[in-house]
Amino acid sequence: MNPTQDIDPKLFSILKSVPDPEIPVLSIFDLGVVRSAKLLENNRVKVEITPTYSGCPAMDVIGDDVKKALQENGYQPEVKLILSPAWTTDWMTEEGKQALKEYGIAPPESAEADKKALLGNEQIIPCPQCESTKTKLVSQFSSTACKAMFKCQDCEETFDYFKCLI
Amino acid sequence: MTNENLIQYIYSIADNSLILGQRLGELCGHGPTLETDIALTNIALDLLGQTRSYYQYVGELSKEDLTEDDVAFLRNEREYKNVLIVEQPNTDFAYVIARQYFFDVYHFLLLEKLMESKNVNLQAIAKKSMKEVAYHKRFSGDWLKRLGDGTEESHQKMQQAVNDLWVYTDELFHMNEDDKVVAKAGFGVDNTELKETYYNEVEALLKKATIEIPSTPYFQKGGKKGIHTEHMGYILADMQYMQRTFPDMKW
Ligand SMILES: [Zn+2]
Secondary structure (H helix, E strand, O other), X not given: OOOOOEEOHHHHHXXXXXXXXXXXXXXXXXXXXXXXXXXXXXXXXXXXEOOOOOOOOOHHHHXXXXXXXXXXXOOEEEEEEOOOOOOOHHHOOHXXXXXXXXXXXXXXOOHHHHHHHHOOOOOOOOOOOOOOOOEEEEEOOOOOOOEEEEEEOOOOOEEEEEOOOO | OOHHHHHHHHXXXXXXXXXXXXXXXXXXOOOOOHHHHXXXXXXXXXXXXXXXXXXXHHHHHOOOOOOHHHHHHOOOHHHOOOOHHHHOOOOOHHHHHHHHHHHHHHHHHHHHHHOOOOOHHHHHHHHHHHHHHHHHHHHXXXXXXXXXXXXXXXXXXXXXHHHHHHHHOHHHHOOXXXXXXXXXXXXXXXXXXXXXXXXXXXXXXXXXXXXOOOOOOOOOOOHHHOOOOOHHHHHHHHHHHHHHHOOOOOO
């Protein structure tokens, strides 16, 4: 599914420059949490963001960072948190997935593969270090609610996997 | 249906998540292994996040300009409408898992229906929460099976926890007056309709876990009317301490 984002092209590069506070290699734009950004009269900007998980502690920081970035570019931002439609990993851009992998976090797989890996303990999720799919689920929850923990049985590294949320 | 009916209905859903979230929060740093510790606190965080969304909506509905903090921290015991099972203590890991699983299965079925609510706010919160609760249920169900079908000791402890908490399951399907009014208006869920599916699912998993299905001559109830077990006062004392000591304090 394509992201149903509604973002004014003039604001695109600014939003792309705001990193996710917990995974700084990923911009909040690539994460897909910015749902809309509209340019109004007198340099006013209205931005809508949506949380990845209900209890995501990064949302307040993300809101503040978006405001700050827009203010530094001469805009008067207003940031609103919306819940609907609910965020899905499908909104993460390809660029974002690549950045995650390079950072050492396995990006979300398709919903079907995700289910097999997390429920059926099938060896599907490739290790972001050595690409081996001989990997084993250690825990369905990891350093944050949005990740699960895996261990690679070839290089023996443990790694985070960004869980699929659809 | 009045706004007050709706507010009370939201309490009966959100207070479950708040109190269970608080209970799970107590385990932070005390889980049996690092992975389970992190998982339980992650679940707590999801539940508290969901609670915030519900309470913020209560704030919009209330005439008194209530904030989410007012709602969470400044009510008295009788004003909390959570079911009794979520306030039961973290006796041991088997209790934590049984309590979680019994609640998760119900929570999942409830949200599935709440996603069809005629109220757009409740619908949005339910759709968001549903995705998270699916993971909770997997976690608690997996552990219940692992412990039940594990060693002699883990089996015995799991059976004990299931026996002791079983009496709190029936209350999940009770409807207080506000629940009935809100369900009738198409905003809320008729919990009685979830009961059969619930017990089918739970009993099937218990069987897989080699746990005997308990029988009980009576079930505990009261939480939905604000009548709680002796544990509730202690939870609130701990949870409300900062707001009661330093009124209006902010993070
Ligand atoms: Zn590897």
